[in-house]
Amino acid sequence: xxxxxxxxxxxxxxxxxxxxxxxxxxxxxxxxxxxxxxxxxxxxxxxxxxxxxxxxxxxxxxxxxxxxxxxxxxxxxxxxxxxxxxxxxxxxxxxxxxxxxxxxxxxxxxxxxxxxxxxxxxxxxxxxxxxxxxxxxxxxxxxxxxxxxxxxxxxxxxxxxxxxxxxxxxxxxxxxxxxxxxxxxxxxxxxxxxxxxxxxxxxxxxxxxxxxxxxxxxxxxxxxxxxxxxxxxxxxxxxxxxxxxxxxxxxxxxxxxxxxxxxxxxxxxxxxxxxxxxxxxxxxxxxxxxxxxxxxxxxxxxxxxxxxxxxxxxxxxxxxxxxxxxxxxxxxxxxxxxxxxxxxxxxxxxxxxxxxxxxxxxxxxxxxxxxxxxxxxxxxxxxxxxxxxxxxxxxxxxxxxxxxxxx
Amino acid sequence: xxxxxxxxxxxxxxxxxxxxxxxxxxxxxxxxxxxxxxxxxxxxxxxxxxxxxxxxxxxxxxxxxxxxxxxxxxxxxxxxxxxxxxxxxxxxxxxxxxxxxxxxxxxxxxxx
Numbered sequence: 128x129x130x131x132x133x134x135x136x137x138x139x140x141x142x143x144x145x146x147x148x149x150x151x152x153x154x155x156x157x158x159x160x161x162x163x164x165x166x167x168x169x170x171x172x173x174x175x176x177x178x179x180x181x182x183x184x185x186x187x188x189x190x191x192x193x194x195x196x197x198x199x200x201x202x203x204x205x206x207x208x209x210x211x212x213x214x215x216x217x218x219x220x221x222x223x224x225x226x227x228x229x230x231x232x233x234x235x236x237x238x239x240x241x242x243x244x245x246x247x248x249x250x251x252x253x254x255x256x257x258x259x260x261x262x263x264x265x266x267x268x269x270x271x272x273x274x275x276x277x278x279x280x281x282x283x284x285x286x287x288x289x290x291x292x293x294x295x296x297x298x299x300x301x302x303x304x305x306x307x308x309x310x311x312x313x314x315x316x317x318x319x320x321x322x323x324x325x326x327x328x329x330x331x332x333x334x335x336x337x338x339x340x341x342x343x344x345x346x347x348x349x350x351x352x353x354x355x356x357x358x359x360x361x362x363x364x365x366x367x368x369x370x371x372x373x374x375x376x377x378x379x380x381x382x383x384x385x386x387x388x389x390x391x392x393x394x395x396x397x398x399x400x401x402x403x404x405x406x407x408x409x410x411x412x413x414x415x416x417x418x419x420x421x422x423x424x425x426x427x428x429x430x431x432x433x434x435x436x437x438x439x440x441x442x443x444x445x446x447x448x449x450x451x452x453x454x455x456x457x458x459x460x461x462x463x464x465x466x467x468x469x470x471x472x473x474x475x476x477x478x479x480x481x482x483x484x485x486x487x488x489x490x491x492x493x494x495x496x497x498x499x500x501x502x503x504x505x506x507x508x509x510x511x512x513x514x515x516x517x518x519x520x521x522x523x524x525x526x527x528x529x530x531x532x533x534x
Numbered sequence: 535x536x537x538x539x540x541x542x543x544x545x546x547x548x549x550x551x552x553x554x555x556x557x558x559x560x561x562x563x564x565x566x567x568x569x570x571x572x573x574x575x576x577x578x579x580x581x582x583x584x585x586x587x588x589x590x591x592x593x594x595x596x597x598x599x600x601x602x603x604x605x606x607x608x609x610x611x612x613x614x615x616x617x618x619x620x621x622x623x624x625x626x627x628x629x630x631x632x633x634x635x636x637x638x639x640x641x642x643x644x645x646x
Contacts, residue, residue, distance in 0.1 A: 320575075320586055377579060384579035426582045439581065 128213055129220040135351035136218065136225045142342025143232035145335055147174045147239050153332025153393070154243050157386075157438055160324040161520025162247045163530040169242035169254060176255060177238050177262055181231035182206055188267035190217060190230065193277025198268055203227075216276045218349040229346060234270070237294045238262050243438030244302035247312050250512050251525040257504045261301065265496045269297050269489060285485035286459060286467055286478065288358065289347035291401025291451040296489045299445025301497035303436050308501035309510050311435030313517050324530075326386055333389035337366055340396045344403040357463055358403035361411040362396065365403075368415030369395025376423045390443065394422040397447035402455040405467040410458035417454070418447050449486055456482035535630040535646055536604050540595045541569060541623040542615040547593045553610040554597065561646075562597040573620035592623060598630055598646055 151170035155163045177185070184204055191199030203209050209227050213219045218226040238258050245254065272280040273293045280292075287293055314321070323329065344362040348355035373391025374383040398418030399411050406414070426442040436442075456479030459470035468478045504510055511517075516524035523529060542550060547564065554562065568589035575588035599607050608625060616622050635645040 318586075320588055322578075322585065322587060373582075377582070380582070381577075381584065382579050384581075386579060386581050390581040423582045430580075430583055 128222070129350070131351040132218075132220040132349070133222060133225060135355065136221045136229055136346060136349065139342035139346025140225065140229040140232055142339045143229070143236065143346065144174075144339075146232075146339035146343065147171075147236050149332045149335025149339055150236065150239055151332070152328050153336060153389070154246065154438055156325040156328030156330075156332060157323045158246050159321055159520070160530060161522055163324050163522065164528050165251065165521030165525050166242070166246045168251070168526060169246070170239040172251075172255060173239045173242070173258055174235050176258065177235045178231065180259065180262060181234050182227070185234055185262065185267055186227050186231065188263070189234070189270040190227075190275050193271075193275060196277055196279035196282060197271070199271050199275055220350060226349070230270075230274075233290055233294055233343075234262065234266055237266055237290075237298050240294070240298035240440055240444055241302045241305060243440040244306040244436045245309050245510075246437050247521060248511055248517050249309060250508075250510060251521070253504055253508050253510045256508060257305070257500060257510070260500050260504070261497065264500065265301065265493060266293075266297060269293055269492065273485065273489075280485045280488065283481055283484065284468065284478070285452075285481045286405055286455050287401045287452065287485070288404040288455070289344045289400045291397070291448045291455070292485055292489050295397050295400060295444040295448025296452065296486060297493045299441045299443065299448055300490050300493040302440035303434075303445065304494045304497035305501050306434065306436040306441075308498060308505060311433070312437065313514065315435045316433055323386070330385055330389050333392055337392055337396060340366070340400075344396075344400055348404055354404050354464060357408060360408040361403045361406060362399050364408055364411035365395040365399030365415035365418070366392045367395070368412050369398070369419040372416045372419035373423055376420065390422075391419045394418050394443050394447045397444050398451035398454065400448070401451045402458060405455055405459040405464050406470075407458070407460055407463055410454075414451065414454045414458065418450050421446050421450050449490075452482050452486050453479065456480070535598055535633055535642065536601060537596065537598045537628050537630045538604070538607055538611070539626045539628070540597075540611045540615065541567065541592050541625075542595065542611070543617070543621065543623060544591055544593050546615040547595070549614040550595065550611055553614045554607065557603070557606050557610055559597060559599060559603065559607055559610075562595050565594045565596075567592050567594045571621065571624070590621070598633060600643060600646055 147170050151167040155166040158166045187201055187203035188199050191203045194200050209223045211222045214223040270293050272278040273287050345355040345359035348358055370388045370392040373387045377383050377387040395415035398414050422442050425446050426439045429442055457471040459467050461469050469475045471479050569592050570589050575586045577584040577586050633645040634641055
């Protein structure tokens with residue numbers, strides 16, 4: 128057991144926890160003011176629900192002793208055999224409980240990320256039901272495939288340092304499927320103006336995400352040492368590069384906006400996530416730059432398709448995560464991390480092929496699985512609020528609250 | 535008595551207030567409002583691309599004056615609020631039946 132590693136993982140766990148409220152602010156600032164609370168509520172409620180389910184059964188399904196490469200066994204259900212001593216399999220220098228909770232924060236934010244696709248019209252109760260099903264049937268298996276000891280994508284040799292595939296591709300691609308089943312907001316197709324309620328709140332949310340992301344990526348080293356430092360530097364560099372790239376693209380098209388810089392930073396953080404502990408920190412510059420360009424133009428394309436994936440979870444996390452996973456196959460270096468592999472620029476295309484295979488599998492599973500779950504929830508309890516409830520806003524109709532009070 | 539409702543550019547509030555004070559018109563009610571006229575809406579920056587805002591922020595000044603002060607009041611507002619571009623705003627004038635100062639109970643011309 129290492130006290131340095133333990134301190135760092137506990138700290139990183141807290142950092143990643145803060146990202147979900149950060150996400151709540153980031154998303155809520157972009158919706159209309161009648162839906163600010165409901166948008167924040169989605170992230171906070173998921174923080175509660177998934178936080179409990181994780182210790183009860185999520186952790187053992189994701190990380191428990193392997194069953195055929197597909198799912199974790201139930202040996203660690205309800206934290207049975209997960210205690211103060213290190214695990215013999217994962218993060219062997221920190222208490223098993225610390226590793227378990229650290230991973231739990233990833234599960235929470237992954238579910239919360241999807242909510243950006245469905246703001247301003249989804250029924251709160253249905254969102255909760257969908258979230259529990261999605262977490263159980265999609266997140267836990269995919270996390271096991273990629274990160275679980277014996278998971279089939281891990282055995283294939285696909286690399287995902289901190290969750291480009293597990294977190295961002297699953298959330299981003301699922302967000303698109305869920306939005307397609309749910310349908311657009313009233314007035315979206317008619318191009319009614321939908322003005323963001325509070326852009327300073329978006330910026331504050333982005334700042335908290337950026338701050339928390341050091342725990343997300345540098346914490347994924349699972350040790351407090353050189354590899355964590357490598358991931359830390361790569362993470363910050365990617366965020367900075369993507370922020371200024373997005374700012375420049377906005378400027379070319381018209382004006383450099385704060386909303387654009389905040390979005391760019393998040394997209395850069397997404398893209399460096401799978402790569403942070405496998406690539407040289409300077410590789411973060413091309414990774415961040417390309418990520419911002421891809422997401423910027425995909426977002427523009429998406430809005431022209433009349434698809435109301437409202438806050439572009441797919442364009443930011445789906446596409447950013449996909450680029451990051453592939454870029455890991457390009458830039459990975461065994462000199463940075465001997466547990467990794469050599470990428471394309473070091474002469475081997477094998478890793479890139481494995482990355483592409485993992486990306487493809489997770490895209491298909493996330494999209495198809497979410498589509499089926501969303502259709503099922505819609506058929507049984509209905510996904511959408513009534514039209515009058517949507518018009519009056521979800522803050523009042525779903526939660527009986529308003530964000531901004533009287534005189 | 536006449537009520538003057540002037541919808542002007544936000545940044546013209548202070549010059550107009552000073553000008554009105556200069557001709558002895560102190561009391562007024564001011565509200566931040568949204569509206570549109572010939573300039574219509576404007577595009578603002580979304581994350582990538584733009585969205586349109588159809589109503590722009592303006593300031594509405596309401597002031598009640600004696601009939602003999604009306605034309606000076608209007609001149610003061612127009613001269614200070616005008617830029618010559620679309621979006622300078624509009625002024626509406628309407629008759630006032632009664633005015634009452636709540637503190638004293640003074641009525642009509644004495645209350646303005």
